[in-house]
Amino acid sequence: xxxxxxxxxxxxxxxxxxxxxxxxxxxxxxxxxxxxxxxxxxxxxxxxxxxxxxxxxxxxxxxxxxxxxxxxxxxxxxxxxxxxxxxxxxxxxxxxxxxxxxxxxxxxxxxxxxxxxxxxxxxxxxxxxxxxxxxxxxxxxxxxxxxxxxxxxxxxxxxxxxxxxxxxxxxxxxxxxxxxxxxxxxxxxxxxxxxxxxxxxxxxxxxxxxxxxxxxxxxxxxxxxxxxxxxxxxxxxxxxxxxxxxxxxxxxxxxxxxxxxxxxxxxxxxxxxxxxxxxxxxxxxxxxxxxxxxxxxxxxxx
Numbered sequence: 001x002x003x004x005x006x007x008x009x010x011x012x013x014x015x016x017x018x019x020x021x022x023x024x025x026x027x028x029x030x031x032x033x034x035x036x037x038x039x040x041x042x043x044x045x046x047x048x049x050x051x052x053x054x055x056x057x058x059x060x061x062x063x064x065x066x067x068x069x070x071x072x073x074x075x076x077x078x079x080x081x082x083x084x085x086x087x088x089x090x091x092x093x094x095x096x097x098x099x100x101x102x103x104x105x106x107x108x109x110x111x112x113x114x115x116x117x118x119x120x121x122x123x124x125x126x127x128x129x130x131x132x133x134x135x136x137x138x139x140x141x142x143x144x145x146x147x148x149x150x151x152x153x154x155x156x157x158x159x160x161x162x163x164x165x166x167x168x169x170x171x172x173x174x175x176x177x178x179x180x181x182x183x184x185x186x187x188x189x190x191x192x193x194x195x196x197x198x199x200x201x202x203x204x205x206x207x208x209x210x211x212x213x214x215x216x217x218x219x220x221x222x223x224x225x226x227x228x229x230x231x232x233x234x235x236x237x238x239x240x241x242x243x244x245x246x247x248x249x250x251x252x253x254x255x256x257x258x259x260x261x262x263x264x265x266x267x268x269x270x271x272x273x274x275x276x277x278x279x280x281x282x283x284x285x286x287x288x289x290x291x292x293x294x295x296x297x298x299x300x301x302x
């Protein structure tokens with residue numbers, strides 16, 4: 001016997017997020033009635049994660065669904081919603097949820113005008129588009145935005161997918177998303193840069209060297225916040241920072257790289273935060289800032 005309140009769900013966008021969330025809703029005994037998939041990769045993903053679900057045109061999906069999940073790129077969302085509204089596709093009482101981190105429910109105003117119910121459900125997780133993501137959802141948090149009366153519906157959908165909902169105010173969505181992107185996306189860049197440098201000096205498996213360090217750093221940072229801060233910048237070790245900047249300037253010159261700019265930006269941010277917490281004296285802050293210029297001083301007496 002099906003659970004009460006089961007919905008016919010349509011997935012617009014069989015990308016890494018849409019296909020996985022569709023599979024999670026299906027596992028909660030909702031019926032996925034259709035999925036849109038244009039590229040070969042998205043069609044293959046739909047077949048693997050949503051076997052037996054028909055691949056349909058978007059308007060057909062909306063027509064058949066009690067819950068429409070819009071898992072499309074941020075820049076495409078507004079145009080898609082407005083275009084479907086012009087076609088009269090949205091239905092009164094229909095639930096319409098998007099997975100964008102940047103937007104709340106304001107972008108779904110055409111949905112609201114048609115009498116449908118707008119929801120914003122953003123998973124704070126990176127996706128591979130494979131079945132292992134379903135297990136990762138169990139430790140995942142969703143940033144949820146909805147009208148006050150509809151917030152319990154949004155929260156319930158997230159709980160059914162095995163994740164934890166956290167309410168985010170409409171006005172805070174962009175800052176919320178910037179925080180997640182800053183932490184996750186830039187971590188990938190930093191790891192890639194560090195791995196590249198280690199590999200080029202002969203370390204065959206940089207991931208083996210970086211893995212324990214980064215995992216311990218992340219755990220310490222999550223547990224202790226800025227109290228976990230360590231390293232030459234936090235210690236005010238100007239000589240070491242100077243040496244780092246010099247080495248990275250030479251490295252970038254040879255490799256046409258982007259490492260020095262990232263190191264300078266993050267080191268300055270680290271120094272500022274350390275200074276604000278009283279860990280660095282003003283003269284140390286000045287010394288760090290000068291060291292990061294990476295310009296060698298001319299030898300005295302010449």
